[in-house]
Structure formats: C-alpha cells, structure tokens
Amino acid sequence: MKYLKKIVLVMVAAGSVLVSRIGDAQTTQQADLVKTETKYAEGEVKRVDSSLGKITIKHGAIKNLDMPPMTMVFTVKEKSMLKEVSPGDQIRFLVISDNGKMIITELLK
Numbered sequence: 001m002k003y004l005k006k007i008v009l010v011m012v013a014a015g016s017v018l019v020s021r022i023g024d025a026q027t028t029q030q031a032d033l034v035k036t037e038t039k040y041a042e043g044e045v046k047r048v049d050s051s052l053g054k055i056t057i058k059h060g061a062i063k064n065l066d067m068p069p070m071t072m073v074f075t076v077k078e079k080s081m082l083k084e085v086s087p088g089d090q091i092r093f094l095v096i097s098d099n100g101k102m103i104i105t106e107l108l109k
Ligand SMILES: [Cu+2]
Pocket: 059, 067, 068, 069, 070, 071, 072
C-alpha cells in the first residue's frame, strides 16, 4: 500500500512537470506571435527628403510604440534607404524610438 502511494506521487510529480513544460511552450509561442504582429508597421509614403534622411508617412497603428494611426515625419537610419521609395508607395517599416526620436531601421515596399 505504501509502495503504491509512492508510485502515485511520482506520477503526479511527473505530470506536473509535463504540464509546466506545455505551459512554457505555449507562452513562447504566444510571445513569438506578438513579436510577428508588432514587427512591421504599415503606411503610405507622403514625402521623401533624401538629403535630410527624412520621410513623411501616413501610418497605421504602431503597436510597439503605442502609436495610433497618423501622418508624421520619421528619420531613417541610413539615407540610402530612401532611394527606392517615393510618394504614394505603400510600405512596411520597422521603427524604434531613440530617446523620443523615431528612427526607421528597415523599410520595405
Ligand atoms: Cu505616428
């Protein structure tokens, strides 16, 4: 009887490890999903200033910056990123906040 109790305890312990592992996997999966969803912001190019490395974008919500849709000016990390874009283009972009300055690190048409 004592032996049986021990087996049950071991099984319960093993079961809880399994459950916690499944929980971890789900959390990781959800984190990945959030990452993908917040990765790119979308918008339409309104103005390009190649010499200053600035671009005006009418953008949708930018989740990682908690920003609602609006039209605003961004600075690009590299001026060369503006070579391929012109007003009217639909773009996807990655933006980071560097001490309140919005910097586009990636720009895709
Ligand atoms: Cu904005």
